[in-house]
Amino acid sequence: MDKQVRVRFAPSPTGALHIGGARTAYFNWLFARKNQGVFVLRIDDTDRARSTEESYRQILDSFQWLGIDWDEGPDCGGPYAPYRQSERTEIYRSHLQKLIAEDKVYPCFCSAEQLQADRDEAAREGRPPRYSGRCRNLSPEERARRLSVGDPHVYRLRTDGGGETVVHDLIRGDVVFQNSEIDDFIVWKADDSPTYHFASCVDDLAMQITHVIRAEEHLSNTPRHVALFEAFAAEPPVFAHVPMILAPDRSKLSKRHGATSVSEYRDMGILPEALVNYLLLLGFSPGDDREIVDRETAIELFSLDRVAKHAAVYDVKKLEWLNAHYFRAQSPDVVIDQIWKQIVHLGYVAPDEVDRHVLAWLRTVVEFVQTRSRGTADLIEGMRPYFEPVTTYDEKGVRKQFSDKATPERLRAVAQRLAGVAPFTAPVIESSFRALIDELGLKAGQLIHPVRLALTGVTVGPGLFDVIAMLGREETCERLATAANRIDAGTIAAQ
Numbered sequence: 001m002d003k004q005v006r007v008r009f010a011p012s013p014t015g016a017l018h019i020g021g022a023r024t025a026y027f028n029w030l031f032a033r034k035n036q037g038v039f040v041l042r043i044d045d046t047d048r049a050r051s052t053e054e055s056y057r058q059i060l061d062s063f064q065w066l067g068i069d070w071d072e073g074p075d076c077g078g079p080y081a082p083y084r085q086s087e088r089t090e091i092y093r094s095h096l097q098k099l100i101a102e103d104k105v106y107p108c109f110c111s112a113e114q115l116q117a118d119r120d121e122a123a124r125e126g127r128p129p130r131y132s133g134r135c136r137n138l139s140p141e142e143r144a145r146r147l148s149v150g151d152p153h154v155y156r157l158r159t160d161g162g163g164e165t166v167v168h169d170l171i172r173g174d175v176v177f178q179n180s181e182i183d184d185f186i187v188w189k190a191d192d193s194p195t196y197h198f199a200s201c202v203d204d205l206a207m208q209i210t211h212v213i214r215a216e217e218h219l220s221n222t223p224r225h226v227a228l229f230e231a232f233a234a235e236p237p238v239f240a241h242v243p244m245i246l247a248p249d250r251s252k253l254s255k256r257h258g259a260t261s262v263s264e265y266r267d268m269g270i271l272p273e274a275l276v277n278y279l280l281l282l283g284f285s286p287g288d289d290r291e292i293v294d295r296e297t298a299i300e301l302f303s304l305d306r307v308a309k310h311a312a313v314y315d316v317k318k319l320e321w322l323n324a325h326y327f328r329a330q331s332p333d334v335v336i337d338q339i340w341k342q343i344v345h346l347g348y349v350a351p352d353e354v355d356r357h358v359l360a361w362l363r364t365v366v367e368f369v370q371t372r373s374r375g376t377a378d379l380i381e382g383m384r385p386y387f388e389p390v391t392t393y394d395e396k397g398v399r400k401q402f403s404d405k406a407t408p409e410r411l412r413a414v415a416q417r418l419a420g421v422a423p424f425t426a427p428v429i430e431s432s433f434r435a436l437i438d439e440l441g442l443k444a445g446q447l448i449h450p451v452r453l454a455l456t457g458v459t460v461g462p463g464l465f466d467v468i469a470m471l472g473r474e475e476t477c478e479r480l481a482t483a484a485n486r487i488d489a490g491t492i493a494a495q
């Protein structure tokens with residue numbers, strides 16, 4: 001029987017979760033879900049100076065928001081706990097002891113100055129800057145003596161330097177490394193803690209990880225990791241290195257290209273569904289020119305052999321397009337929840353709004369504006385005419401709807417008619433409005449469109465009679481008078 005698939009994502013909590021990390025995590029998650037495997041979240045926090053609790057929290061929050069969950073991790077535990085490297089020092093130490101006992105690692109007492117001098121010499125002689133091997137063959141007595149007097153030291157893995165290491169990468173195919181390029185690298189630091197290579201491999205081994213799916217930048221580390229697995233006499237996991245994400249100008253994606261962290265996207269109003277869909281497209285082709293792929297479909301379609309070998313190019317337009325799709329597909333009630341804080345802040349609703357007319361109106365407006373918005377920012381902007389006085393009028397609309405000389409007079413006639421309408425409800429408003437249209441000998445649109453523009457400053461919106469009923473008699477008449485006066489005064493186009 002095949003071993004159960006076990007994958008891990010191992011972020012270093014030294015900053016926010018970035019789009020590249022989120023994409024790698026999503027690919028791991030999809031692979032685990034597709035293969036009924038286990039997805040482990042492991043926190044690579046051996047770099048104590050740079051790791052922070054805040055970043056750890058932020059990473060967990062970002063995943064929760066994205067809807068990417070894990071089966072084992074620092075918060076939920078699991079059979080291989082703990083899942084934070086900073087709590088696993090004794091596990092690393094015992095693995096180190098084993099390698100010391102088998103003489104697979106050795107202490108190296110070379111000082112930083114000595115190593116620098118070696119590198120300088122290598123550079124002068126045109127050799128690659130590899131460790132000289134000075135401490136490799138110290139006598140057991142010499143080693144014991146220097147250890148007993150507490151000489152500062154690291155531990156290095158004894159590598160044989162011959163032949164080649166072939167990494168069978170599920171995305172990139174076989175990648176061949178010359179072993180002569182790998183020196184006796186450090187596995188244990190002078191501050192008595194493991195290096196990334198060592199901790200990572202010990203964890204992958206101890207946690208029974210079957211597939212290491214990670215960023216391409218770690219491909220060059222992989223022969224070292226294979227060497228470590230050999231030292232432990234264990235089969236290395238299967239590797240898959242996910243290509244880089246480049247900026248549109250094909251440089252390395254960075255801050256200057258805009259938002260790059262998951263929390264920034266959230267703050268921009270990007271929906272998690274849109275972001276995970278976008279993450280999938282960064283390097284994975286679902287086939288059939290398909291671009292809208294939700295999580296469930298992505299699980300079905302996912303396979304590592306369809307991950308591109310070449311770098312993915314970041315395209316914010318595509319993300320915005322996906323966001324618009326997911327945004328419009330939501331129920332208006334969900335959208336209202338999303339924007340509630342902001343519309344309370346704008347004063348459009350009371351914090352504990354209970355007026356059912358206001359709530360019904362809010363829903364009507366949201367339902368309408370949502371279909372024309374790409375996200376919450378657009379939506380809130382589009383809601384403005386219904387909740388704030390109109391200050392500007394759509395330019396094209398003005399040219400088309402206010403060009404007739406009789407417009408101010410007609411707007412005033414509407415105001416006058418509405419002054420006497422009772423009760424002030426949409427159906428009653430509609431019948432007296434239509435009667436006025438007939439009396440003026442106009443077509444419906446000739447009155448409806450200018451009135452909408454006068455009331456809202458825009459040319460499209462929810463049903464006009466609903467708009468009038470909701471604005472109320474006073475506000476409606478005032479807006480009609482303002483527009484009529486501004487047309488007369490020739491200031492309609494002014495701010």
Ligand code: GLU
Binds near residue numbers: 009
């Ligand atoms: N902490 C490493 C990183 O964030 C993990 C690398 C790995 O997956 O082995 O890049």
